[in-house]
Amino acid sequence: MGTRLQLQTLLETFVEGDKRVHFQPKPNVTMEYPAIVYSLDFADTKFADNKPYTRTDRYQVTVIDRNPDTDIRKRVADLPMCTFRRGFATSGLNHYVFDLYF
Secondary structure, three states, X not given: OOOHHHHHHHHHOOOOOHHHEEEOOOOOOOOOOOEEEEEEEEEEEEEEXXXXXXXXXXXXXXXXXXXXXOHHHHHHHOOXXXXXXXXXXXXXXXXXXXXXXX
Protein backbone atom coordinates (compact mmCIF):
# COMPACT_ATOMS: atom_id res chain seq x y z
CA MET A 1 0.00 0.00 0.00
CA GLY A 2 2.47 2.64 1.12
CA THR A 3 5.69 3.30 2.95
CA ARG A 4 6.05 3.95 6.65
CA LEU A 5 6.90 7.59 5.93
CA GLN A 6 3.67 7.95 3.95
CA LEU A 7 1.81 6.54 6.96
CA GLN A 8 3.63 9.01 9.22
CA THR A 9 2.54 11.91 7.00
CA LEU A 10 -1.05 10.66 6.94
CA LEU A 11 -1.22 10.27 10.73
CA GLU A 12 0.26 13.75 11.20
CA THR A 13 -2.84 15.16 9.48
CA PHE A 14 -4.97 13.75 12.32
CA VAL A 15 -3.24 15.65 15.16
CA GLU A 16 -1.89 19.17 15.49
CA GLY A 17 1.86 19.15 15.02
CA ASP A 18 4.22 16.49 13.75
CA LYS A 19 5.72 16.06 17.22
CA ARG A 20 2.56 14.24 18.31
CA VAL A 21 3.00 11.21 16.03
CA HIS A 22 5.62 8.73 17.24
CA PHE A 23 7.01 5.63 15.52
CA GLN A 24 8.35 3.17 18.11
CA PRO A 25 9.18 5.95 20.61
CA LYS A 26 12.09 5.57 22.98
CA PRO A 27 11.22 5.44 26.71
CA ASN A 28 12.65 8.91 27.34
CA VAL A 29 10.30 10.65 24.84
CA THR A 30 8.01 13.22 26.45
CA MET A 31 4.63 13.17 24.73
CA GLU A 32 2.07 15.90 24.31
CA TYR A 33 -1.55 14.78 24.05
CA PRO A 34 -3.46 14.01 21.98
CA ALA A 35 -0.86 11.75 20.38
CA ILE A 36 -0.56 8.78 18.06
CA VAL A 37 1.99 6.02 18.68
CA TYR A 38 2.55 3.31 16.11
CA SER A 39 4.87 0.40 15.46
CA LEU A 40 5.33 -2.35 12.91
CA ASP A 41 3.40 -5.35 14.21
CA PHE A 42 3.18 -7.96 11.44
CA ALA A 43 3.62 -8.47 7.70
CA ASP A 44 1.10 -10.39 5.59
CA THR A 45 3.07 -12.15 2.85
CA LYS A 46 1.59 -13.91 -0.17
CA PHE A 47 3.67 -16.54 -1.95
CA ALA A 48 3.90 -17.92 -5.49
CA ASP A 49 6.30 -20.69 -6.46
CA ASN A 50 7.50 -20.70 -2.83
CA LYS A 51 8.70 -17.09 -3.18
CA PRO A 52 7.13 -14.00 -1.63
CA TYR A 53 5.50 -11.77 -4.22
CA THR A 54 3.51 -9.34 -2.07
CA ARG A 55 3.83 -8.13 1.49
CA THR A 56 1.53 -5.79 3.35
CA ASP A 57 2.83 -4.41 6.62
CA ARG A 58 0.51 -4.24 9.61
CA TYR A 59 1.01 -1.51 12.17
CA GLN A 60 -0.33 -1.27 15.68
CA VAL A 61 -1.64 2.29 15.95
CA THR A 62 -2.59 3.71 19.35
CA VAL A 63 -4.49 6.97 19.72
CA ILE A 64 -3.92 8.54 23.14
CA ASP A 65 -6.13 11.42 24.29
CA ARG A 66 -7.65 12.85 27.45
CA ASN A 67 -10.96 13.20 25.60
CA PRO A 68 -12.81 9.86 25.52
CA ASP A 69 -14.82 11.02 22.48
CA THR A 70 -11.86 12.18 20.42
CA ASP A 71 -12.40 12.59 16.68
CA ILE A 72 -8.88 11.27 16.10
CA ARG A 73 -10.07 7.78 17.07
CA LYS A 74 -12.85 7.99 14.50
CA ARG A 75 -10.51 9.26 11.76
CA VAL A 76 -8.08 6.37 12.33
CA ALA A 77 -10.97 3.87 12.44
CA ASP A 78 -12.16 5.10 9.04
CA LEU A 79 -8.87 4.26 7.31
CA PRO A 80 -8.98 1.39 4.79
CA MET A 81 -7.80 -1.97 6.15
CA CYS A 82 -8.10 -0.76 9.76
CA THR A 83 -9.73 -2.65 12.64
CA PHE A 84 -10.26 -1.62 16.24
CA ARG A 85 -8.50 -3.98 18.65
CA ARG A 86 -9.22 -2.61 22.13
CA GLY A 87 -9.57 0.48 24.25
CA PHE A 88 -8.47 1.22 27.79
CA ALA A 89 -7.89 4.14 30.14
CA THR A 90 -4.93 4.70 32.42
CA SER A 91 -3.59 7.75 34.28
CA GLY A 92 -6.42 9.88 32.94
CA LEU A 93 -5.57 9.05 29.32
CA ASN A 94 -7.76 7.08 26.92
CA HIS A 95 -5.96 4.63 24.64
CA TYR A 96 -7.51 3.24 21.44
CA VAL A 97 -5.53 0.47 19.75
CA PHE A 98 -5.98 -0.39 16.06
CA ASP A 99 -4.51 -2.84 13.56
CA LEU A 100 -3.77 -1.04 10.30
CA TYR A 101 -2.52 -2.70 7.12
CA PHE A 102 -0.62 -0.09 5.14
